Amino acid sequence: MSNDKEIGPFRLDTPEEAIADLRRRIAATRWPTRELVTDRSQGVQLATVQELARYWTTEYDWRKCEARLNALPQFTTEIDGVEIHFIHVRSRHEDALPLIMTHGWPGSVIELLQTVGPLTDPTAHGGTPEDAFHLVLPSLPGYGFSGGPTELGWESGRIARAWAALMDRLGYTRYVAQGGDVGANVTDAMGRQGPEGLLGIHINLLSGAIALKDQLPTESEQERAALDALNTFTTDGFGYFLEQSTRPQTIGYSLLDSPVGLAAWMLDHDTDSYYKISRAFVDGEPVGNLTRDTIVDNITLYWLTGTGASAARWYWEFGRFRAAAAASGQAPPPVSVPVGFTTFPGELWAAPRSWVETVYPDLAYFNQVDKGGHFAAWEEPELFSTEVRAAFRSLQKS
DSSP states (O other): OOSOOOEEEOOOOOOHHHHHHHHHHHHTOOOOOOOSSSSSTTSSOHHHHHHHHHHHHHTOOHHHHHHHHHTSOEEEEEETTEEEEEEEEOOSSTTOEEEEEEOOSSOOGGGGGGGHHHHHOGGGTTOOGGGOEEEEEEOOTTSTTSOOOSSSOOSHHHHHHHHHHHHHHTTOSSEEEEESTHHHHHHHHHHHHOOTTEEEEEESOOGGGTTTGGGSOOOSHHHHHHHHHHHHHHHHSOHHHHHHHHOHHHHHHHHHHOHHHHHHHHHOSOHHHHHHHHIIIIISOOBTTBOHHHHHHHHHHHHHHTOHHHHHHHHHHHHHHHHHHHHHTOOOOOOOSOEEEEEOTBSSSOOOHHHHHHHOTTEEEEEEOSSOBTTHHHHOHHHHHHHHHHHHGGGTTO
């Protein structure tokens, strides 16, 4: 790790020309013909993307998002040769438990912003002072305002070590970690590394299920439904994953050149989220916090930072790390801290408790909630925050 421990303030000031160029590029889009099916089975539907593009160029205001970000304490620091951007909001409750939360793809810190209030100021959101967290929200290397790695090897384990270094640099000697999607993989790695000070982790995507698919219980109806969803993902919902884990540079040219191409690529993640996002644009009926503005905020962040390709490269690193681990024949080290898990019904595969216990035999907290999907913190921030509080409550005063 770098010996330079300087932490500097960060403020976003987007040049007006960058916004004007974005609008020009959207207006110059060459559109494909309409898909030949009535669902998303051929990909993101033309009507959805055209309405998004119309909104993006005629009603959307990036400056509102910029102001929202600048209203939060943002910083950068160099760790292991990469400039890491992070939001750091300390609770007014001094005894709050430090929490580092990691976003995923195609997300960013945007997907976590609505949790800042509930987690740092729980008394204003139905909680108690004992539920408070000091919150650290880093941008993954190559994502958003963080710098992109200039060398190979930035898989989840290396990111996990960087996060431990970040928490140490902030002076936190005891803390917890949370993550979904890519963030779940990073948080899992933190739990297996067991850095000094890490008290526990909470995850809301069972990424380990892919490697253990043949070992997972399938006796109950819920277990079989989860297996069907997992099989569907790895056969019919795997396009973005396969491309990014094998040829991230190839798709990167399109993601950096066409705003509409970037938007369509980011929307084509999972069926549940796609239809919710489509409803927000086509029908004007957002689900939870998946509103037109927050969706376009996230896409615009990728566009303005030019991180479509560098973000995709994590999947390439992940794929090679998994292949090397499988070839070694060695099981990963066990998680050395308590694990909490929440199953959201719209997740890629809604993991039953038996599956979670297969991956994490010493599961300390489990709950299955009745709404929310893959972008749980983004879509249902209050419910998500309630789950995070519940998962870590026993550790608050440990």
